[in-house]
Amino acid sequence: MTFTQLEIFALIAELKSFTATAERLGISQSAVSHALKSLETHWGVSLISRAQSDIELTETGQKLLSHVKELLSISSTLEQEVSAIHGLYEGTLRIGSFGASSSIVLLPLILEEFRKQYPKIDVYIDEGDDNEIPQWILERKIDVGFIISPDDRFDVFPLIEDIFIALVPRTYPIAKSKAIPVQALADYPFIMTTAGSQKYVKQLLKQFNIQPQIKCHFSQMLTIISMVNQQTGICIVADMALNQNLLSLYPDVCKRPLKPNIRRSIALAVKNKKHISPATQAFIKIAQAVLSKA
Structure with missing residues (x-):
């Protein structure tokens, strides 16, 4: 062998x-x-x-x-x-990333600094959803992955907190509010995301005993914003997953925080911190340093 x-x-x-x-x-x-x-x-x-x-x-x-x-x-x-x-400091590093939050927002910031310090390390990015990343960590398909913490299966390294926000048609009366009461979501047509945040949106609605008037389901942020713009309904998404430049193209869509403010914690996770490679250690250290300044 x-x-x-x-x-x-x-x-x-x-x-x-x-x-x-x-x-x-x-x-x-x-x-x-x-x-x-x-x-x-x-x-x-x-x-x-x-x-x-x-x-x-x-x-x-x-x-x-x-x-x-x-x-x-x-x-x-x-x-x-x-x-x-x-x-x-040569070798490879395989990272698991979910959705826009980590792939578009966080990773570019981290990798810019990582490549400066460790140019000889080859980096591979495997993209999946919130459920796939933990499974890939367990299977050793990746060295380190972005997850929503806490998760007792892994050794976790906190990175940053994100909030959930509501996208509301400007014509809706509730758009005049500075923050959207979560309970008020039951009074309006609702667009459900089927992307990585779906599980957490459903948990939020269940927590406040809300049965939304779901009109449609979409996975792509562009489609969701377009449907809100057409007054199809309100949608809840993770703030970090929302491309602000894209939102600026739809002036009839308002972004409003929820009340109470619902947060989620994004972290890096490994199967066992005692067995991680120097490349993984370096990536985690740089990620925490870079995002602490963000």
């Missing part, structure tokens, strides 16, 4: 393709097949189901994959530790 064989097995499981795995690693497809076969022979098990054209892990392959990822993560951390000792 070699780490190369483990890496090939993990990539086949991720990409579900021998060809794509070969291309990613810059080797031949036959070399990929040979490495996997050698690993299966060494362990005396079948890892990949070859009965169909689609590549699927066997039950044994599923069980062993999490341990393989754990080993590869530890190996990567070890290599980066050695690199850090020599002052090189």
Whole structure:
């Protein structure tokens, strides 16, 4: 068994393709097949189901994959530790990011400083929703991910607090208010976001025992703003996810804070802070420093 064989097995499981795995690693497809076969022979098990054209892990392959990822993560951390000792700080960093809040607002600020200090570290960004990022952390698919805290499954590093706001047609009488009472949402047509904030919006409505008059569901912020502009209804979104330049194009849409003010905490999370790589440590440190000034 070699780490190369483990890496090939993990990539086949991720990409579900021998060809794509070969291309990613810059080797031949036959070399990929040979490495996997050698690993299966060494362990005396079948890892990949070859009965169909689609590549699927066997039950044994599923069980062993999490341990393989754990080993590869530890190996990567070890290599980066050695690199850090020599002052090189080389390696890779895979980050999980959700929605506009982290991908458009937070990451550019953090990565600008990170790349200045660690230009030799290759950064990969995997984008998913609020539910996918924690799962990717558990599976070791990413080294660190943005989450909404608290989450007892992880070691968490607080970054910044965000609030939820209401988008209201300017023609609605309630638009004259400086802040929108949460209870008043029951009196107006409602547009429900199906993006990452949906879970938290539903929790907010449930908390205040509100059954909104939901007229439609949308996932894209541009569509939501356009529908509010057409007086379809009111929508609740995370303030940080709202592109202010985009909002300026719709003068008939008002942005109002909620009353009481509902907050959410955005943090970085890792599976176990005792086993994170120097690159991950550096990213977290820079993220907290940059956002403390924001």
